Structure formats: C-alpha cells, structure tokens
Amino acid sequence: MEGKNDKDFIATLRDHGLQVTYQRLAIYQALYNTKEHPSAEVIYQHVKKRFPMISLGTVYKTLERFYEVGLIEKVSPITEVARYDANLGAHHHLVCLQCHSIQDADTPIIDQKIVPQEKSGFQVLRQQVILQGYCPECRRNIEASRAPK
Amino acid sequence: MEGKNDKDFIATLRDHGLQVTYQRLAIYQALYNTKEHPSAEVIYQHVKKRFPMISLGTVYKTLERFYEVGLIEKVSPITEVARYDANLGAHHHLVCLQCHSIQDADTPIIDQKIVPQEKSGFQVLRQQVILQGYCPECRRNIEASRAPK
DNA sequence: TTAATTGCAAAGGTTTTGCCGCCGC
DNA sequence: GCGGCGGCAAAACCTTTGCAATTAA
Helix, strand or coil: CCCCCHHHHHHHHHHCCCCCCHHHHHHHHHHHCCCCCCEHHHHHHHHHHHCCCCCHHHHHHHHHHHHHCCCCEECCCCCCCCEEECCCCCCEEEEECCCCCEEEECCCCCCHHHCCCCHHHCEEEEEEEEEEEECHHHHHHHHHHHCCC | CCCCCHHHHHHHHHHCCCCCCHHHHHHHHHHHCCCCCCEHHHHHHHHHHHCCCCCHHHHHHHHHHHHHCCCCEECCCCCCCCEEECCCCCCEEEEECCCCCEEEECCCCCCHHHCCCCHHHCEEEEEEEEEEEECHHHHHHHHHHHCCC
16 A cells, blocks of 8 residues: 655645645545546545535646646546547557647557456457657757757 | 549448438548548538538537447547546556446556657657456446346 | 438537636745 | 735537438438
8 A cells, every 4th residue: 555645745746846735735635545537527526525615627727737747647638629530440649749630650559468358357349559749840849949049 | 542432432331331421421531531630620621611511510420420330430538528647657548438437457568669769750758558448347237238138 | 201310509518718816935 | 025826707619419401211
C-alpha cells in the first residue's frame, strides 16, 4: 500500500509549480486514492462531501491545470471532438498535442501477446495505440519560438 | 493508388447492410479519400460543397451508423467525457464498451522499439494503449441475455 | 407500400469563459 | 501587495433527439 500524507501531497503540488489550496489538495487526494478513473463530475461529487462550497468549474479548471503540469493523466478525449477514419487496417495514430492533427503511424502493429487475453476476465475486442507528441510543423514552430535568434 | 468507383462504394455500403443514399455515398467517399481523420464538422463542410442541402445532423447520424456497422473507425473519444488518473506510471487501459468503466491493465508496457522515434519528423512524447472490450460484469450480463435458458 | 433516412430545430450535457472577491506566498 | 485561484453564472460547443416529409427498396 502506498501512503502519502498531507505533507507529501503539498510537496507534490509545489514540485509541479502549483500554488497550494485546500481545493487542490482535496481534488488531488481524491484522484490519488482511487483506481476508478473518475470524471470531473464524479470527483466534484466526491470532494463536495467534505467541501460543500466547492464549485464544479473549479474542479474542471484544476484538473486541466494538473494535466498541464504533468501531475495527472487524462484518459479519454485524446482530441477535443470525435474524429473518423475510413482506414480499417490496424494501425497506430500519431496525435499532435499542438494542432490536433492525426496521422497514421506506419510502424508495425503490436504483438498480440501484450493483450491480456482472458486476464482478469476482461474480454478484449480491439486495441489502439495512441502516440502523442508534436507533428513536424508544430515542432519547428515550437523550437523556433524557444530559441529566437 | 487505390481506386474505388461509385459502384464499389455502393457495394461496400450494401455489404454492411446499409441503405444507399446520396448523402451516405458522399460522406463515405469524403472520408475514404482523405488521410486527415476529419471531424463530423469538417466532413460536413466538405460534403456541403456538392450537396448544399445536407444537414450537420445527418452527418453525425451517418458517421455513427457507419461506425456501428464497422465501416469506419472512430479515433478519439474512447469514452463520453474526460476521465482522469493520478497513476502516472506507464500502463494500458481497459475500457468497457458497455458500462464505460476503465481499469488499468497490468500487462507489460510496449517495447520502445515500436515507437517511431524520429520517423517522419514526429516527436513522440507519450504513448498509451487503449484496449476496448467488455469488463467481467458486463460480459456476464451480455452472455446471460444472449443465451436465456 | 413500408420502413428507413433526411432536414431542421430544439434540447441535452460537458467544458470553457469572464469577472470579481479572496487567498496563498 | 500581487498574482494566482475559487465561486458563480453565462456562454460556447459538440452531439443527440423528435418529428414531419421524403426516399430507397
């Protein structure tokens, strides 16, 4: 069992350049102590029990901030909106964090062995690999703006 | 270059048990002829050039229908809303198609070698594998309702 | 003919935004 | 004290839904 006390949580927030408030502490602790991958709404409902005056907007802002500084992971919407693809051949996707473009990766498909076939009773029907980073164009722009001269 | 004529497109739609309409043809062709992984809105704008009377709602319904019958892929929202996770260790996610629960897969992380390090100029910062299927509970429910007796 | 599909508009639900007062540092 | 943060409510979006008219089979 991992254990983190309040002091540890505070230190973790500070380490990520975040100002510490009791709302942030509560949100981070709630997320840290579950395996449920909750949505903003679920976290809100949970935290509200201890801090009834907290607002849903704050939860959204805070989670997004946490994600920005790399404190937490965001599981689902890799992109803002649904995107479609007529290419049914199994392939990976390269998703640009900056311009949100998506391109197919022509790297080999992962070996089936990584899939937990019947492990834990979960029946896997499909798998997809998401590779996130910067596309060539955005990469150039970012590097250009970082080293201006 | 792959080539599909109207007849092929029509056949493909029929093969998937779909009624054929101009709108569906146009939408499928638009998607088939691009590598851009467009959103519903983008497809709408494209198709509207040839069929100005088409509605955005139809595009949404049609894409969803295509996805249902396995004619196209849907890239992004693995779940309906954003979900968060304080577990930063690289790991895969098992996403239930039925109840939308998410659990961590404890299968080994993919070998770095599958990642296109600098390939095509794309800079990969993180990778995630999404395994979709049915969780143990939903699996039982589905099987129970399929074979009732 | 009949069931499926379209267009339109309204509704639903999630997430973002703006503004001001307040709090951490 | 200053800049960042929280609360609140409105707004912005994306997507779904209902219904009447139309169309494919």
